[in-house]
Amino acid sequence: MPRRVTIDDVARLAGVHKATVSRALNEATRSQVRAATVERVRAAADELGYVPDVVARGLRTKTSMTIGVIIPDLMNPIFPPIVRGIEHVLQPRGYTALLANTDGRDAVELAAFESLVQRRVDGFIVATGRLGAQPAVERAHRDGVFAVMVNREAGSAPYPVVTNDSESGMAAAVQHLVDLGHRRIAHLAGPRDFSTTRARADAFAAAARELPGVRTRVVDAGALTTEAGQRAMDELLARGARRPTAIIGGNDLVALGAIRSLHAHGLRVPEDVSVVGFNDMPFAADFSPSLTTVRVPLREMGMESARLLLAAIEMRQLDARTIRIPVSLVVRDSTGPCCE
Amino acid sequence: MPRRVTIDDVARLAGVHKATVSRALNEATRSQVRAATVERVRAAADELGYVPDVVARGLRTKTSMTIGVIIPDLMNPIFPPIVRGIEHVLQPRGYTALLANTDGRDAVELAAFESLVQRRVDGFIVATGRLGAQPAVERAHRDGVFAVMVNREAGSAPYPVVTNDSESGMAAAVQHLVDLGHRRIAHLAGPRDFSTTRARADAFAAAARELPGVRTRVVDAGALTTEAGQRAMDELLARGARRPTAIIGGNDLVALGAIRSLHAHGLRVPEDVSVVGFNDMPFAADFSPSLTTVRVPLREMGMESARLLLAAIEMRQLDARTIRIPVSLVVRDSTGPCCE
DNA sequence: TTGTACGCGTTATCAT
DNA sequence: ATGATAACGCGTACAA
Numbered sequence: 001m002p003r004r005v006t007i008d009d010v011a012r013l014a015g016v017h018k019a020t021v022s023r024a025l026n027e028a029t030r031s032q033v034r035a036a037t038v039e040r041v042r043a044a045a046d047e048l049g050y051v052p053d054v055v056a057r058g059l060r061t062k063t064s065m066t067i068g069v070i071i072p073d074l075m076n077p078i079f080p081p082i083v084r085g086i087e088h089v090l091q092p093r094g095y096t097a098l099l100a101n102t103d104g105r106d107a108v109e110l111a112a113f114e115s116l117v118q119r120r121v122d123g124f125i126v127a128t129g130r131l132g133a134q135p136a137v138e139r140a141h142r143d144g145v146f147a148v149m150v151n152r153e154a155g156s157a158p159y160p161v162v163t164n165d166s167e168s169g170m171a172a173a174v175q176h177l178v179d180l181g182h183r184r185i186a187h188l189a190g191p192r193d194f195s196t197t198r199a200r201a202d203a204f205a206a207a208a209r210e211l212p213g214v215r216t217r218v219v220d221a222g223a224l225t226t227e228a229g230q231r232a233m234d235e236l237l238a239r240g241a242r243r244p245t246a247i248i249g250g251n252d253l254v255a256l257g258a259i260r261s262l263h264a265h266g267l268r269v270p271e272d273v274s275v276v277g278f279n280d281m282p283f284a285a286d287f288s289p290s291l292t293t294v295r296v297p298l299r300e301m302g303m304e305s306a307r308l309l310l311a312a313i314e315m316r317q318l319d320a321r322t323i324r325i326p327v328s329l330v331v332r333d334s335t336g337p338c339c340e
Numbered sequence: 341m342p343r344r345v346t347i348d349d350v351a352r353l354a355g356v357h358k359a360t361v362s363r364a365l366n367e368a369t370r371s372q373v374r375a376a377t378v379e380r381v382r383a384a385a386d387e388l389g390y391v392p393d394v395v396a397r398g399l400r401t402k403t404s405m406t407i408g409v410i411i412p413d414l415m416n417p418i419f420p421p422i423v424r425g426i427e428h429v430l431q432p433r434g435y436t437a438l439l440a441n442t443d444g445r446d447a448v449e450l451a452a453f454e455s456l457v458q459r460r461v462d463g464f465i466v467a468t469g470r471l472g473a474q475p476a477v478e479r480a481h482r483d484g485v486f487a488v489m490v491n492r493e494a495g496s497a498p499y500p501v502v503t504n505d506s507e508s509g510m511a512a513a514v515q516h517l518v519d520l521g522h523r524r525i526a527h528l529a530g531p532r533d534f535s536t537t538r539a540r541a542d543a544f545a546a547a548a549r550e551l552p553g554v555r556t557r558v559v560d561a562g563a564l565t566t567e568a569g570q571r572a573m574d575e576l577l578a579r580g581a582r583r584p585t586a587i588i589g590g591n592d593l594v595a596l597g598a599i600r601s602l603h604a605h606g607l608r609v610p611e612d613v614s615v616v617g618f619n620d621m622p623f624a625a626d627f628s629p630s631l632t633t634v635r636v637p638l639r640e641m642g643m644e645s646a647r648l649l650l651a652a653i654e655m656r657q658l659d660a661r662t663i664r665i666p667v668s669l670v671v672r673d674s675t676g677p678c679c680e
Numbered sequence: 681t682t683g684t685a686c687g688c689g690t691t692a693t694c695a696t
Numbered sequence: 697a698t699g700a701t702a703a704c705g706c707g708t709a710c711a712a
Contacts, residue, residue: 006705017683022707029708034681054458055395056705059688066455074420075622083414087441091448096455099439101427108431115406115436118394119459226626256626282415286566286596288628346689357699362691369691374697396689399704 005050014044021045025052058120066096067309068116070109070136072128074101076224076253077281078298079127082150085302086125093310095122102128109136123147123309125302131155131193146312150305153195158320160312162305166196166278169294169327170203173248173276176292176329178214181338182246182274186217188232188258190224190250197224197250200278204248217244221254229257230264237265245273245338252277252284252293259287259334270336280330289333296327345390354384361385365392398460406436407649408456410449410476412468414441416564416593417621418638419467422490425642426465433650435462442468449476463487463649465642471495471533486652490645493535498660500652502645506536506618509634509667510543513588513616516632516669518554521678522586522614526557528572528598530564530590537564537590540618544588557584561594569597570604577605585613585678592617592624592633599627599674610676620670629673636667 011018016037023029024041033041044050058064067090071079087097098121100112109128113136116124124140129152140147141157149161177185187204190197201218208216221232229249237243249255255277259269269275269289277284277293284291304323312318351358356377363369364381373381384390398404407430411419427437438461440452449468453476456464464480469492480487481497489501517525527544530537541558548556561572569589577583589595595617599609609615609629617624617633624631644663652658 007707008705018706019684019708020682023682026707032681037681051454051458053705054455055460056399056688057707059395059399059690059705060707062688074414074423077417077622080414080420083441084443087443096440096452099441100436101423101439103424103427112436114391115394118391119406120395256623260626282417283596283623283627286600286628287623287626288630290628344689347691348689358689359691359700360698363698366691372697377697393689396704397691399689399706400691402704 005048007050007052009048010041010044010050013048014041016041062120063122064120065094066098066119066121067306068113068119068121068124069097069099070112070124070126070128071099071101072104073224077283078151078251078279078296081282081298082127082302082305085299085304086150086306088299089303089306089310095310097125104128106135110139112136113140117143117145123313125150125305125309126154126159127151129154129161129195131195131198146309146318148305148309148312148318150301151196153322155193160308160318160320161322162301162308162325163195163322164296164301164325164327166199166327167203169278169296169329170200170248171207172327172329173278173294174204174207174211176331176335177246177248177274177276177338178211180246180274180335183213183338184215184217184242184244185246185248186219186236186244187248188221188229188236188250188254189218190221190254192220194224200250215244221250221257224251224253226253226257226260229254230261231257233258233261234264237261243273246276246335247273248276249278252279252281252291255291255293255334256287259289259291269334274335274338276335285332287334292332292335293330294327295330297325301325344393345388347390347392349388350381350384350390353388354381356381402460403462404460405434406438406459406461407646408453408459408461408464409437409439410452410464410466410468411439411441412444413564416591417623418491418591418619418636421622421638422467422642422645425639425644426490426646428639429643429646429650435650444468446475449474450479452476453480457483457485462653465490465645465649466494466499467491469494469501469535471535471538486649486658488645488649488652488658490641491536493662495533500648500658500660501662502641502648502665503535503662504636504641504665504667506539506667507543509618509636509669510540510588511547512667512669513618513634514544514547514551516671516675517586517588517614517616517678518551520586520614520675523553523678524555524557524582524584525586525588526559526576526584527588528561528569528576528590528594529558530561530594532560534564540590555584561590561597564591564593566593566597566600569594570601571597573598573601574605577601583613586616586675587613588616589618592619592621592631595631595633595674596627599629599631609674614675614678616675624670625672627674632672632675633670634667635670637665641665
């Protein structure tokens with residue numbers, strides 16, 4: 001492994017001291033160096049293919065032009081679009097995104113934070129928010145590290161949040177089903193310690209209270225996966241009671257799991273049961289049947305979170321406001337009129 | 341931002357020199373320190389919450405216990421399972437995966453490599469392989485950086501490769517369609533500079549030569565996206581000639597795009613046209629119709645690539661062998677008998 | 681305008 | 697067994 005070209009190599013070739021090289025190559029200090037010298041240094045650096053060592057530099061400057069992005073579950077298709085939005089803002093401004101996948105496990109999340117903090121990331125974009133205590137986020141805040149929560153809020157640390165308007169999304173979903181004639185609607189709720197899925201469950205309950213003629217039920221899916229959705233639907237169908245004519249999933253994966261369960265029980269969607277999802281994840285339109293869902297502008301949420309973080313880094317302070325991105329219902333084939 | 345606890349703080353509290361702290365806390369050198377001293381140092385470190393600074397350490401040791409993972413397109417659902425497989429092997433061995441998404445762009449890939457090399461990653465797992473010249477991979481090899489290619493091979497650098505047996509997968513797909521009675525089969529081929537999609541196109545051509553009664557055609561989809569697949573299928577349907585009764589996509593996304601196009605043209609799948617995909621990406625079974633496809637063990641490929649890389653790092657040399665993971669055809673609802 | 685010297689937090693080497 | 701010191705590669709007060 002050939003030795004790296006260092007600042008000393010450049011200094012030797014240019015016939016100056018390494019401090020001069022540092023100044024000449026560094027935007028902010030370039031004015032302190034004579035133009036001719038700058039040119040000489042530049043030529044030498046080019047010739048040797050010198051690239052400053054960001055690690056050594058970070059040891060000095062405590063900065064790295066790098067943003068850590070903490071993702072709870074890469075297998076959930078809502079996160080790739082968010083990541084793309086983040087990168088879309090970061091890249092033109094010279095920042096690199098370093099992704100870490102935590103698998104939803106606290107220990108892994110802590111390790112990822114640790115690892116990235118040590119690598120001197122300039123800030124975090126965190127998609128693993130939970131309403132309960134969250135050691136990693138709390139610790140980051142205590143250490144004065146900048147972070148922005150995206151999609152889910154954090155319960156503990158006062159960080160800015162970019163999330164979506166789950167309440168009005170749920171209201172729209174319920175209204176859509178009622179308009180179709182449905183009077184028995186169940187919600188397969190996601191975890192109550194995610195701000196998004198809790199808001200949806202709360203909004204579902206609120207909507208139910210305002211619609212006296214509608215019978216509602218909530219079943220906890222436990223996790224935001226197809227498997228959890230399928231299990232919850234299985235369980236709901238196994239109960240003796242009259243089954244609901246419409247289902248609203250805590251997210252698209254849960255809704256998809258519900259559809260799998262319904263199909264497995266020989267029920268048709270939407271003829272026997274209508275299903276609504278949440279997020280409009282990639283491929284939601286390609287499912288069988290295509291999924292009626294609440295569209296969340298995932299990419300825009302990613303972009304906004306990156307903008308917020310960079311602004312905080314540059315102004316050296318962050319205000320913990322919450323940005324709530326509007327959502328809209330997308331009607332497809334998984335919902336239909338009730339009881340025809 | 342509170343100052344980090346450094347090795348000097350621990351040394352002071354334990355009443356020893358920092359060199360001793362380093363030796364006591366470092367697995368390999370612990371035997372050089374008296375057991376009682378080790379205990380004292382440990383207690384001090386615990387009390388202060390000391391964590392060695394991996395950056396400063398990397399400056400000295402040229403190592404970081406970190407693996408860079410280069411992904412061409414996070415939006416392609418085959419990569420999350422590969423990443424999971426990689427992480428599954430890395431995490432228990434103390435390594436952290438740092439992901440970089442290149443969006444398929446050379447400049448971004450170079451920047452990602454640069455950024456990660458500077459962070460002293462101990463090696464790369466590269467999923468962006470292309471058969472043509474690939475500056476980033478070549479440069480990594482020239483610099484003596486360890487890397488393993490996963491999924492796609494690299495044309496230029498002699499790195500180990502973990503890929504799948506696209507040839508026999510394609511053969512199985514063609515045979516399946518022929519068995520169903522199809523005699524006009526088209527392949528919507530992916531880019532020819534990806535080893536996987538080129539192998540599939542070649543295997544398709546080879547299969548065609550051995551089946552004289554079967555008329556085949558190849559259309560270039562250009563990219564591995566649903567949009568590209570839809571465009572290619574649109575184009576194929578626009579041609580005056582008799583349309584094929586079966587389609588094999590360069591991957592699942594292309595196949596999905598083809599289905600979208602067929603539906604848009606009022607054609608049914610599989611009654612009018614059968615469609616086969618490649619990879620068995622997540623949700624392939626949930627599409628409308630569920631997708632017959634060649635299953636590639638994505639997670640296993642990720643795991644194997646990580647194992648290979650760690651072995652190379654530990655033995656300080658890598659042999660550029662190619663591991664070809666077996667594949668299998670999964671028959672679902674997107675294929676059916678021809679011309680009933 | 682440029683050079684000197686030190687510090688960032690470790691680990692490796694040499695001396696004790 | 698432990699301490700002292702240098703080195704990793706860079707940036708920056710301070711001096712010249």
